[in-house]
Amino acid sequence: MASSFTGRYYPPGTGKAQSVRVGLEGGMLKVSSDNGEFEPIPLSDIELRAGGFQKDRIIIRNKVTGETIACHDKRLLAALKQNTDASHLHNEIGKISKGISIYPVLHFSSWIFALVSLGTAAILLYVGIDGLIDAIADRLPKSFDKKVGEIAFTEISKDERLDQQKKDVQRINKLGKKLLANLDPESYEFEFHVLETTDVNAFALPGGKILVCSELMRQVKNDNELAGVLGHEISHVTRRHTLRQTLHKAGVTASVEALMGNDPNLVGQRLAHLLEIADLSYNRKQEEEADLTGVELLVKSGFPADGLLRFLERLEKLDLSSNNRMLAIFSTHPMPKERIDAMRERLEAIKKAKKK
């Protein structure tokens, strides 16, 4: 035999294989095992097909006797092609060699199935991941918010200058105290701080620390507008929006770590760091929630309900083309028309309720 290939020999009518060597010689298929040689099979008597569950092997059947030989080695196909002129064999070799050659690449239908499955999984993950992280946030104790907020505040204090002007600090605390009087006393321990910066913005850290930029305090026309801003930020804390956004940025793994109670200092440190470096602007739903909850708090506390709306509308009318740091608030607090409309609707409802 010129060259031989490893194969399995199945006697007629059985499914039990014997290990054999398969070769070609003089128009005959020669099969041998450790026990000796089998009767040579004329190539004119054989038929071929691809076998195995991935169609990755050659099945040779003796049409006359019913004996079968299976072989993995696709070089056998080339050898068969060289050793026979039988057109039916050439056709069969052509048919199965394509199937054999694509091994171990998957069949086209499997790739389609894989892509569809992966696409579906990605969509499900995309849709479901927000819900999952929100569910985790809901299960975290309030002490976790406080821990993250404290760590973040310590870090922010290192880089930013806190405004120590008695007047501003007193003003913000006075307004804050009035608003907090109408909150659930079991809520968070709030603190109000003024950041010395030319940005017009305000930010709520998880756990109750609220930072208001000194420039914002100068831009508000009156206490009602400032109370509107504070009510909005307090609502971000009570609804845990900042924590949720941080968890969303941190991903599922960190969220689960937080839930599992893995070293709160370490997890908190990571989340607090993320708070500093990541773009944690709120989403539209969170802004609307904070707007509406803030308005309710304002009304309960005796402030006009439209303080925040008036302030933001005034800022929005500024020249957007100018490099105006007064617009910084919109980078973390987007103000789409729907949000303004929702706030107006709520204010109308409050007015109507008052008239009754």
Place this chain on the structure above:
Amino acid sequence: MYFDVIYPGNSAMLVVKLAEGESFKAEMGAMVSRSQSVQISGQIDGGILRSARRSMFGAEGFFFQNITANGAAGEIRLAPPELGDIKLLDMREGVDYFVQAGAFLAAFGDVQIDTKLQPLAQGFFSGEGVFALHCTGVGAVAVSSFGALAEIEIPDGEIHIVDNGHLVAWSGDLNYSIVKAARSWWHSITTGEGLACSFTGPGTVWIQSRNPSSFFKWMKKVVARK
């Protein structure tokens, strides 16, 4: 090395006698008893990637146990967790077997174990996962069953249909596809019942007389009643 199945039937056990320095690999946690000289260590068979792939998709442990007789000859006994039989599959050059996830117990000699991707639709719906353990090389592979273990020879071109939950192992030359036993594909997929593997010969299939998930469902009913 000597290995054999003792107590064949419903409580089969595998006994392996090792000369000093001889070793083999087995499924994690399968040891029943061992001589002092027999040492067990974790083994990443075929490298981390291959093991991770096997672990993720083939449902076998990330590591196999590497069992070696150190310093003296020794003996070890192994058993699968479920009640059932053990079969030794003879591995020769060119012969390959696919083993259902969870049925692998041990491998002797120069046997490589890898995962092989099944056609995806079959993998998902067959209940056997996307990958099956693919055993090649020279030696023997021990597989375990839930209940009795039967061998079915399928001659070339003949078709034999096996319920997925009863599948243990099959020879590599068999072609197979998933067929519905229920009246529609939708019914089969949604109920999880009525899916079966249709094997086309030549080759041999080893089946188990009990279906683990059906048994578990039955157990749940019995426990719920009490």
